[in-house]
Amino acid sequence: MAELVFFSGTMDSGKSTLALQTDHNHAARGRSGLIFTRDDRAGTSRLSSRLGLEVDAREVTDATDFWDMVAAERQSGRVVDYLVCDEAQFYSPAQVEQLARLVDEVELDVFAFGITTDFRTRLFPGAARLIELADRVEELQVRSLCWCGARATHNARTVGGVMVVEGDQVVVGDVAGAPDGGPVSYEVLCRRHHMRRMTQADARRRSTVTGQLDLGGGA
Numbered sequence: 001m002a003e004l005v006f007f008s009g010t011m012d013s014g015k016s017t018l019a020l021q022t023d024h025n026h027a028a029r030g031r032s033g034l035i036f037t038r039d040d041r042a043g044t045s046r047l048s049s050r051l052g053l054e055v056d057a058r059e060v061t062d063a064t065d066f067w068d069m070v071a072a073e074r075q076s077g078r079v080v081d082y083l084v085c086d087e088a089q090f091y092s093p094a095q096v097e098q099l100a101r102l103v104d105e106v107e108l109d110v111f112a113f114g115i116t117t118d119f120r121t122r123l124f125p126g127a128a129r130l131i132e133l134a135d136r137v138e139e140l141q142v143r144s145l146c147w148c149g150a151r152a153t154h155n156a157r158t159v160g161g162v163m164v165v166e167g168d169q170v171v172v173g174d175v176a177g178a179p180d181g182g183p184v185s186y187e188v189l190c191r192r193h194h195m196r197r198m199t200q201a202d203a204r205r206r207s208t209v210t211g212q213l214d215l216g217g218g219a
Ligand SMILES: Nc1ncnc2c1ncn2[C@@H]1O[C@H](COP(=O)(O)OP(=O)(O)O)[C@@H](O)[C@H]1O
Pocket: 009, 010, 011, 012, 013, 014, 015, 016, 017, 018, 048, 049, 050, 051, 142, 144
């Protein structure tokens, strides 16, 4: 039976890599798929992994209707067995509903990949609808880690090196240390350190003062 699966994890946890691997494995068995993304860091109509792989993809916009797109592909004679949908947190709830309908009524598999929460720890609308509708929500197996060594579960945004909790929900960007990072950057943290607004830079600053690594647990 066809499935809508949402593979979720923090930023930099391997979702785009898994999206590319998923497409590769299905294509290698003769299945035919369409690859979608929205606002990938590598630019319009590209799906990129930090491991270096990058492929062409269909860019999702506010105007995209997945139901109509698949119908048009099929009318032109193309077989569509599955969809790979990266950066799915940026899709609208209505678009996620179109994906669910394709699974149920056309028997396509839909593999969606995305982060669940934004820099304020709030669900993205697209991710929320995926959690509500998916047959399965799969957490990525490779753990991304907070600077303290705990599993990273949340995404922090920094502006000029300072963690912020206000601003636009969508600002395309990369994790700190990325080669072409701008003033807005991201860092994955455990909940404890997200709540305490303690990034790696903050921890380093404090340890310089105290001479000890401060895990932020004190009063
Ligand atoms: N130089 C490297 N060597 C090995 N693994 C790397 C390297 N750079 C990145 N990675 C792996 O790639 C992952 C990020 O993959 P990516 O698909 O871009 O993540 P996401 O789509 O979740 O943001 C990192 O968590 C890490 O495991």
